[in-house]
Amino acid sequence: MRRTALVISIIVGLSALATAPAGAQQRYPSSAGELAVETVAGGLEHPWGLAFLPDGRMLVTERPGRLRLVGADGKLSAPLSGVPNVTGRGQGGLLDVVLDPQFAQNRTIYLSFSEPRANGNGTSVARARLNAAGTGLEGTSVIFRQMPTINSNMHFGSRLVFDRTGALFVTVGDRYSQRDQAQNPANHIGKVLRISPQGGAAPGNPQKQGWQPEIWSIGHRNVQGAALHPETGQLWTAEHGARGGDEVNTPKAGLNYGWPVITYGIDYSGAKIGEGTSKPGMEQPLFYWDPSIAPSGAAFYTGPAWPTWKNSLFVGALAGQMLIRLSTQGEKVTGEERLLTNLGERIRDVRQGPDGFLYLLADAASGKILRVRPAR
Template identity: 75%
Template sequence: MLRWRWAGLLGMVLALAGAALPAAAQKRFPSSAGALAVETVASGLTHPWGLAFLPDGRMLVSERPGRLRIVGADGALSRPIAGVPAVVARGQGGLLGLALDPAFAQNRLVYFSFSEPRQGGNGTSVARGRLDEEGTALSGVETIFRQMPAVDSNMHFGSRLVFDRTGALFVTLGDRFSQRAEAQNPANHIGKVVRIRPDGTLPADNPRKQGWAPEVWSIGHRNVQGAALHPESGQLWTAEHAARGGDEINTPRAGLNYGWPVITYGVDYSGAKIGEGTAKPGMEQPLFYWDPSIAPSGAAFYTGPAWPAWKNSLFVGALAGKMLVRLSTEGGKVTGEERLLTDLGLRIRDVVQGPDGFLYLVSDEDDGKILRVRPAG
């Protein structure tokens, strides 16, 4: 465990679009790989949360109030896509994580997580629907997973969606803030990573441990808002919010316990101790943690040609920290940290590698933006 304290056509179109941006829209920032240019691709989004590239080069983006939009290469925003179900757009709730089916080019299925209104409160749910060719509506929308039980809270919904190499879908789920002890109860979905098939049924190789809900993959999580597959191993990596200190990078594995709220490297918001300490037999240690907290959100591994020295680095957006963090990795371990774009002053909600090999960021603001990060030329 590494610890850290204080101390083709699409690419051409996007590259040309970036070159055409006015100088005022471009800013330069230092990095270990040379100066970075940050360009505004789109603005006028209300607390955007998730971003995914469509095969034709356009981008699909979720807005927390409950809207799904398409963003063109010129930055133009579509009208809200019809067919999105009602969401609880309060506190941290709303329309959240977003993923395209691995076979999207053939089936046009879009998956999204959202805070669903329910009797007794609300909960994180996952739905899928088929995006029409015009990009105006979802059809055949069905909810394939519901976090249970429902909780009367507007906090800690998770939730990222990541397909693994078998085609199963990982869903990261928060502890709902008021129910943190339930993160240790494997019979429910509070504070868990779950794994389902694309239609909501159960994969045969889930843990299936006695007393565990059949969807549950791992337990003892607080609020996982970043998730990505390692490009070489295919292992799931997650970025997880703690309280004051102790934000974690984990690699959730089947049937294991990641400790929250029994062990943590942070303290409560009041300064009070949480749990029993920083380690306990039967509970996993994080690969890396932050103290003080940065509030990590979306995450992506880098595999593109623009920065060869950053191959397999994990990029993590920071909300409270208002920066982009690069974690170098080797052999399934975190080997170093670099803090980037610290003068940008924006809450970074999601990070995606574009098909052009550049990084795309989503800022969580009233006037949210999609930003492109590329080498400064």
């Protein structure tokens, strides 16, 4: 059954910023009380992905091709060795990072990145071990390559999420110039993929005739936010539209999410894209934004700091320069709250920390890791 897309604007006056001297804790209103925003670490060049180690330290990627460890005191390590070479142009570079579900035993991590190749580049996934000293990666190997190779510096997608079976979801973009290929299941352009930790198709993929075996769903533009629902284990994604039509979806095996045949957005030129907003055999989004917020990073909240926000989906906004909270019930979005609207930062990634607070990556030439907690 197709789901009706929601456009909800339940915005709780969230634009006032308390006056404070430079460098002081910043405070912002929310439906769950005042929020404090603190800088954990700075001096990161376009940080893109964040992962917490079991000991509370963080791994953070910088788009030009650096991976760093960040201590609880906010101190940055030197760049780790063993990171694969990247195409660090446009939207490309070193992108997401995720820990293996058995990291405590095997110290394995996964990186997504734009890989330089003959005649172009593409989204690839590498697997490696973090050495005991925390100074580098060992045994780095590429386990997946998006095909075909395209000469473009746009739309790499690139979020990594392990599901409950141990398979790895990989989002890959339509490469901007190849958007029609998002409807072609014979390639990896504009898809959500699901691979094994060693690479190759994961058991349980749809395996439809004419589909590449790694494909989970088709018809995606550029998914840069992805998270598993904490109760159902269902994948939720946040996807860039063009001018309007940013989407939240719950990609299901073998289904078609419409891009570029159906969309709630228009082209940057103002021209119409595709055939309209619906078509039989193509899924409707759970929620969409028009105008665009440019969503990147997504995390469900399960911590104790804000009990009323349990199972809310938090999504970062790049162009929108804010943090979005979507309240959910089952597979429905029931409300939207716009937070930190005066923060003035492009939010690239969102994670829940082991302390139950929210951590954000502010994407800039001198970017930051920010912590959001209840104000005292």
